[in-house]
Amino acid sequence: MKLALIGYGNVGRALARLLRQKRRQFPFKITGIHTLRHGTAIDPRGLAEDPPMGPRAASIEAFLDAAQAQIAVELTTLNPSTGEPAIAHIRAAFARGMHVVTANKGPVAHCYAELREEAARAGVKFRFESAVMDGAPIFNLWRHTMPGVNVLGFTGALNSTSKIVIETMERGGSFEDGLAEARRLGITEADGTFDIEGWDSAAKTAALANVLMDARTTPQEVSTRGIARLTPERVQELKSKGKAVRLISRGKRTASRLSLRVRAEVLDRADILACTPGTSNIILFHTDLMGTFGTISLDPQVEQTAYGVFSDLVSLLLP
Numbered sequence: 001m002k003l004a005l006i007g008y009g010n011v012g013r014a015l016a017r018l019l020r021q022k023r024r025q026f027p028f029k030i031t032g033i034h035t036l037r038h039g040t041a042i043d044p045r046g047l048a049e050d051p052p053m054g055p056r057a058a059s060i061e062a063f064l065d066a067a068q069a070q071i072a073v074e075l076t077t078l079n080p081s082t083g084e085p086a087i088a089h090i091r092a093a094f095a096r097g098m099h100v101v102t103a104n105k106g107p108v109a110h111c112y113a114e115l116r117e118e119a120a121r122a123g124v125k126f127r128f129e130s131a132v133m134d135g136a137p138i139f140n141l142w143r144h145t146m147p148g149v150n151v152l153g154f155t156g157a158l159n160s161t162s163k164i165v166i167e168t169m170e171r172g173g174s175f176e177d178g179l180a181e182a183r184r185l186g187i188t189e190a191d192g193t194f195d196i197e198g199w200d201s202a203a204k205t206a207a208l209a210n211v212l213m214d215a216r217t218t219p220q221e222v223s224t225r226g227i228a229r230l231t232p233e234r235v236q237e238l239k240s241k242g243k244a245v246r247l248i249s250r251g252k253r254t255a256s257r258l259s260l261r262v263r264a265e266v267l268d269r270a271d272i273l274a275c276t277p278g279t280s281n282i283i284l285f286h287t288d289l290m291g292t293f294g295t296i297s298l299d300p301q302v303e304q305t306a307y308g309v310f311s312d313l314v315s316l317l318l319p
């Protein structure tokens, strides 16, 4: 299977390394790489490792036509307020009969139902495991292993940057020290305020609700407050009382409506939602038949995001 990569930053490069590592067992071939400022590389026979980049293709359509791939892998920067231009990239791929795999939560958060239906009409598949919690199984868990179970709600600590900032302040550092540490770890969105003001969590909350609860919502409809007003003094005072602050996403269906919110919540330090350290994430699903259960990912790195994309690619090979 030939792949056209749209975006070649942290995740794109980690994916290329993983594909090289597994090439004997899974012979995927990258035939095109398209970026914003670094240009475009294309060879329908397969690109070499870290190929030289030429001039940028005139349009996404021109790039996809030239790459002659069966799968478009959308790995561009998150735009939480519109999901663009990733949505347009995905539609251009569907229009060419290409499957799409993405780690970008914007499209799933903004128009999952439409994209799912457009993919079905085009006879192609649309996969996005890494959009929430990197490669830890969430969407594919539901797709493959939970027949008959309805999701009534979910609770998650899904944003690593806010946790790094809070833990830095607990140790006596400043808010800015925490943000710098998150940047150093390469886990912050290109615009760090998306993490701090809760937009990253709101996009993940909308994506989860759209896929697992057929919500047809957007990040703007998630009631969101980030951690921007937290101070080291407040965080340390709470710590001395056995408490911890975490940015928590909650989704819940009541008889009349779906409630979606993101808040910096004060939790007991022993609360399972407060127990995942560093960049670790946790989600709990509240269901009708399986009670509450969840997924934890301990200290995921960009390699785990790349694995989520890889697992989606492999799933496209399955009947």
Ligand SMILES: NC(=O)c1ccc[n+]([C@@H]2O[C@H](COP(=O)([O-])OP(=O)(O)OC[C@H]3O[C@@H](n4cnc5c(N)ncnc54)[C@H](OP(=O)(O)O)[C@@H]3O)[C@@H](O)[C@H]2O)c1
Binding pocket: 006, 007, 008, 009, 010, 011, 012, 034, 035, 036, 037, 038, 039, 075, 076, 077, 078, 085, 103, 104, 105, 130, 131, 134, 186, 187, 189, 190, 301, 302, 305
């Ligand atoms: N990093 C993680 O651990 C992680 C985890 C889960 C999900 N994600 C998601 O994965 C996606 C990629 O993340 P990343 O960390 O790899 O981002 P990144 O390092 O900032 O790379 C983004 C890439 O997209 C390219 N790009 C941006 N706008 C474009 C456009 N309009 N057309 C073509 N290319 C465009 C950039 O081009 P230039 O190189 O020319 O700037 C760059 O190559 C994001 O949506 C992010 O939310 C990331």
